Amino acid sequence: MVYIFGHKNPDTDSICSSLVMEKFDKNLGLEVEARRLGNVNKETQYVLDYLGIKAPELLERVEEGQRVVLVDHNEFNQSVEGIEQAKVETVIDHHRIANFQTKEPLYYRAEPVGCTATILYKKFKEENMPIEKKEAILMLSAIISDTLLLKSPTTTEEDKKALEQLGKIADIDINSYGMDMLKAGTNLDDFSAEQLINLDAKKSEKGNKKFVIAQVNTVSIEEVLKRKEAIEQAMTKEIENNGLHLFVFAITDILNSNTQVIALGKETAVVEKAFGTSLQDHMVFLEGVVSRKKQILPVIDENM
Amino acid sequence: MVYIFGHKNPDTDSICSSLVMEKFDKNLGLEVEARRLGNVNKETQYVLDYLGIKAPELLERVEEGQRVVLVDHNEFNQSVEGIEQAKVETVIDHHRIANFQTKEPLYYRAEPVGCTATILYKKFKEENMPIEKKEAILMLSAIISDTLLLKSPTTTEEDKKALEQLGKIADIDINSYGMDMLKAGTNLDDFSAEQLINLDAKKSEKGNKKFVIAQVNTVSIEEVLKRKEAIEQAMTKEIENNGLHLFVFAITDILNSNTQVIALGKETAVVEKAFGTSLQDHMVFLEGVVSRKKQILPVIDENM
Numbered sequence: 001m002v003y004i005f006g007h008k009n010p011d012t013d014s015i016c017s018s019l020v021m022e023k024f025d026k027n028l029g030l031e032v033e034a035r036r037l038g039n040v041n042k043e044t045q046y047v048l049d050y051l052g053i054k055a056p057e058l059l060e061r062v063e064e065g066q067r068v069v070l071v072d073h074n075e076f077n078q079s080v081e082g083i084e085q086a087k088v089e090t091v092i093d094h095h096r097i098a099n100f101q102t103k104e105p106l107y108y109r110a111e112p113v114g115c116t117a118t119i120l121y122k123k124f125k126e127e128n129m130p131i132e133k134k135e136a137i138l139m140l141s142a143i144i145s146d147t148l149l150l151k152s153p154t155t156t157e158e159d160k161k162a163l164e165q166l167g168k169i170a171d172i173d174i175n176s177y178g179m180d181m182l183k184a185g186t187n188l189d190d191f192s193a194e195q196l197i198n199l200d201a202k203k204s205e206k207g208n209k210k211f212v213i214a215q216v217n218t219v220s221i222e223e224v225l226k227r228k229e230a231i232e233q234a235m236t237k238e239i240e241n242n243g244l245h246l247f248v249f250a251i252t253d254i255l256n257s258n259t260q261v262i263a264l265g266k267e268t269a270v271v272e273k274a275f276g277t278s279l280q281d282h283m284v285f286l287e288g289v290v291s292r293k294k295q296i297l298p299v300i301d302e303n304m
Numbered sequence: 305m306v307y308i309f310g311h312k313n314p315d316t317d318s319i320c321s322s323l324v325m326e327k328f329d330k331n332l333g334l335e336v337e338a339r340r341l342g343n344v345n346k347e348t349q350y351v352l353d354y355l356g357i358k359a360p361e362l363l364e365r366v367e368e369g370q371r372v373v374l375v376d377h378n379e380f381n382q383s384v385e386g387i388e389q390a391k392v393e394t395v396i397d398h399h400r401i402a403n404f405q406t407k408e409p410l411y412y413r414a415e416p417v418g419c420t421a422t423i424l425y426k427k428f429k430e431e432n433m434p435i436e437k438k439e440a441i442l443m444l445s446a447i448i449s450d451t452l453l454l455k456s457p458t459t460t461e462e463d464k465k466a467l468e469q470l471g472k473i474a475d476i477d478i479n480s481y482g483m484d485m486l487k488a489g490t491n492l493d494d495f496s497a498e499q500l501i502n503l504d505a506k507k508s509e510k511g512n513k514k515f516v517i518a519q520v521n522t523v524s525i526e527e528v529l530k531r532k533e534a535i536e537q538a539m540t541k542e543i544e545n546n547g548l549h550l551f552v553f554a555i556t557d558i559l560n561s562n563t564q565v566i567a568l569g570k571e572t573a574v575v576e577k578a579f580g581t582s583l584q585d586h587m588v589f590l591e592g593v594v595s596r597k598k599q600i601l602p603v604i605d606e607n608m
Contacts, residue, residue, distance in 0.1 A: 096409050101402040103602050108401065110412035126430055298407050 007073035012145035035059035043185025117142035136169035193230035211246035274299035311377035316449035339363035347489025421446035440473035497534035515550035578603035
């Protein structure tokens with residue numbers, strides 16, 4: 001059995017693309033099974049409930065030699081425990097490549113588009129494989145999530161085209177479905193500060209420096225900042241427990257397309273250099289910034 | 305201008321795929337230029353002479369931020385000087401992924417097939433782009449070279465299919481053209497021992513151990529071994545000058561599909577473990593072994 005999964009702290013693209021890739025491979029007659037590396041978030045749960053389907057089963061670790069397909073990530077530190085000894089046969093991704101290596105040749109397909117599901121859409125087209133309504137909704141949900149309804153600067157013409165076509169197949173009003181889905185994901189009240197900073201946290205390394213950039217989407221930054229003190233305590237604890245040099249918590253306003261950043265750790269000067277401004281109360285407000293991948297990670301990585 | 309190039313010590317796939325990718329991108333209206341990272345070998349020269357075309361220009365290094373397309377390789381230590389600071393926009397490759405990373409998302413297409421040109425052939429098909437005779441000959445030459453006329457275990461059904469189709473477009477007798485081309489590459493008389501071990505040498509690293517696996521094709525292993533002493537002296541010099549832990553020189557008999565290996569360095573025990581036999585006079589004979597990528601590199605890397 002080959003396992004297909006997205007990154008830890010799975011987002012909608014990671015879950016939906018795993019399920020779609022499972023369908024794609026099964027259509028080709030392959031024995032595969034979608035899995036997930038963590039809890040499903042509220043936005044993704046909205047999609048699964050809408051379709052009346054269950055989330056993939058949890059995968060905690062893989063044994064040596066386990067055959068795997070990675071979607072929506074490649075960096076081993078964002079992947080399953082044991083990945084170093086697994087056999088990565090296929091990667092479908094739209095991120096930078098780092099902390100990744102294989103012993104043998106593999107199938108790797110990455111494109112600098114806004115969403116993994118956009119690449120999967122192209123793969124269905126290239127294979128002349130019909131797309132069913134369920135997979136169309138999974139893919140369009142992933143695209144809406146990753147591009148914030150095409151408003152993120154990571155959005156490409158290919159994402160737009162894929163979303164439009166998938167909307168037709170699904171026979172759905174993209175905008176009203178999309179806003180409902182995004183809003184479902186921004187209800188952060190139930191989460192403790194510890195949970196909040198881990199909802200969508202991505203670990204990176206540069207040289208021997210470890211850092212985390214976590215992100216939450218909201219319709220009110222103010223509402224999240226009411227818990228600033230507890231959030232900072234939770235961040236400090238993460239830093240101490242994991243020997244982090246920097247923890248960046250990005251609170252992104254999906255209605256107005258801005259991000260409030262809270263940064264803690266030894267290397268906060270990196271954040272100041274990255275955005276050319278000094279931190280006030282451990283914070284910096286980033287106008288027009290919504291994309292971790294395109295607007296936050298590269299400048300932090302460069303200055304680390 | 306975007307530069308397209310294959311690996312150092314370019315082989316026929318590296319040169320031909322650079323030229324074909326240049327054509328592909330130009331057809332899409334992109335400003336690109338094929339380059340080469342070293343001297344063209346005799347086999348490749350046979351192809352260029354057959355077509356009456358010149359080799360791409362030499363590229364010695366790239367400046368920071370230079371946009372590049374890598375074909376037939378990804379590992380930075382096999383690439384151009386300055387690659388770490390370049391902007392890798394696209395990779396088309398059929399090797400394992402290692403010693404490679406980017407700051408930003410990119411277009412990456414790897415498939416576990418026998419030759420980069422096989423992937424390029426598929427790209428032309430996917431784009432419904434017509435293949436002209438010149439590009440057909442470049443691609444079929446690369447496939448013949450990398451798969452030793454489909455006899456190497458790296459050969460896949462996709463390579464066979466591509467070669468057959470390209471042969472039709474080129475209107476050429478694949479077998480007689482292929483044998484002439486391969487034989488043109490096995491005339492090693494003009495080369496000094498130093499040149500011989502560098503004709504097609506690939507550097508790798510595992511942990512802090514550096515090793516080189518070089519390969520030459522011949523129709524007579526015996527003929528090459530007449531110069532064993534000089535070859536070993538040259539290998540020892542390379543080891544000393546570059547702090548190598550191991551130098552493996554693979555002499556591959558393309559007629560009978562066997563390989564004679566000469567191994568020198570501190571870590572020759574790795575070779576003995578890899579092939580489950582002890583070295584005699586620094587040598588081991590590998591029956592049925594012709595592929596560095598599939599039959600030599602993985603077992604050496606694993607035991608290093």
